[in-house]
Amino acid sequence: MITGPDTPELLRAAVRNNAEWCAAVSGGGTFTADAWTSAHRTPPYYPDGVTLTPQASAGGLLAGMDTRSPGCSVKDSFAALDLAPAGFEVLFGAEWIHRPAHAPAPAASVLAWTRVADPGELAVWEAAWSGGGEGTGPFHPGLLTPEIAFLAGRSGDGRVVAGAAAHRTGAVVGLSNVFAADGTPGDEAWSGALAAVAGLWPGHAVVGYESGEDLDTALRHGFAPLGPLRVWLHTA
Incomplete structure (x- = not known):
């Protein structure tokens, strides 16, 4: 994991970038200081809520989402929430990643x-x-x-x-x-x-998140982990 004075700033930038990407794919939603949420079900593979700070509260987050219809999910960007009491289960964990702007040029592509x-x-x-x-x-x-x-x-x-x-x-x-x-x-x-x-x-630096073999591949290409996240799925 990257450690240093810039780590919190890099992590916040990665989280915010991803939340704005989710908002664009989902066609809207609402940003607050602590989270982005969608009151309507988002497209497949995209969360209904993304935390923007470690201080985001479960109650505040869930208030902006539809937890009644199937498929509601949350990207717990700092792996800081316990959503089990609200009927959620952890779907998977992953790592935020960062590739510095000054990283060596990637290998030439044959495509x-x-x-x-x-x-x-x-x-x-x-x-x-x-x-x-x-x-x-x-x-x-x-x-x-x-x-x-x-x-x-x-x-x-x-x-x-x-x-x-x-x-x-x-x-x-x-x-x-x-x-x-x-x-x-x-x-x-x-x-x-x-x-x-x-x-x-x-x-520009490049950010994102990956897990498993995809994380291993990203690390081979100059990325470093920034910190963990969890995705929760509503099952109750």
């Missing part, structure tokens, strides 16, 4: 990386991200903004075989939804996506 330019390309990207599924993903054309980039790694025949989503807020870029398809190595997706981010927003 051709481009930024998704229109809704048609976004649909193709999403189909590759989901493994060929259609109409089930959370990504919509409203996300095609100057501060958000869907990055597509294409093979020689033009197929999207790797990709990632990047979202800039302030001095950091959040990298998420990194994927590799059709036998493409995961390391290829990470190195290509990081190179694309550096080309779009030079001099």
